[in-house]
Amino acid sequence: MSSILPNPQDTLLTHSSDAQRQLLQRLVAQCAGASTDVVLGAALNLFVNAIRQAYPNRLHAERRYSELTGQGKELLLNFYDSVTGKRRSTFAHTQFVNATHIDDRDKVKH
Numbered sequence: 001m002s003s004i005l006p007n008p009q010d011t012l013l014t015h016s017s018d019a020q021r022q023l024l025q026r027l028v029a030q031c032a033g034a035s036t037d038v039v040l041g042a043a044l045n046l047f048v049n050a051i052r053q054a055y056p057n058r059l060h061a062e063r064r065y066s067e068l069t070g071q072g073k074e075l076l077l078n079f080y081d082s083v084t085g086k087r088r089s090t091f092a093h094t095q096f097v098n099a100t101h102i103d104d105r106d107k108v109k110h
Contacts, residue, residue: 011075011078012024012075015075047068048065051064051065051068
């Protein structure tokens with residue numbers, strides 16, 4: 001897998017705490033070269049293990065799992081157009097073209 005965070009304005013970075021950002025960047029570096037399926041499997045195992053260790057009660061663990069997957073789904077779907085279903089650009093265009101003054105009035109010479 002290639003770097004998933006080439007843009008510092010990526011919402012995965014801008015909506016995270018400093019600690020989350022730093023850990024994500026280290027995880028991305030460790031995932032370099034791995035297939036998407038391998039990365040997703042490892043991420044799921046990490047996700048489940050973190051919840052399992054933090055919540056000894058099944059009800060609380062399930063509630064937290066649902067809460068986090070709901071947030072994740074919302075974050076994911078923000079990257080897709082709701083009408084076309086296609087992935088959309090999430091970064092604003094910052095380049096502008098300014099044409100110099102052009103005199104387009106008719107000029108009739110007599």
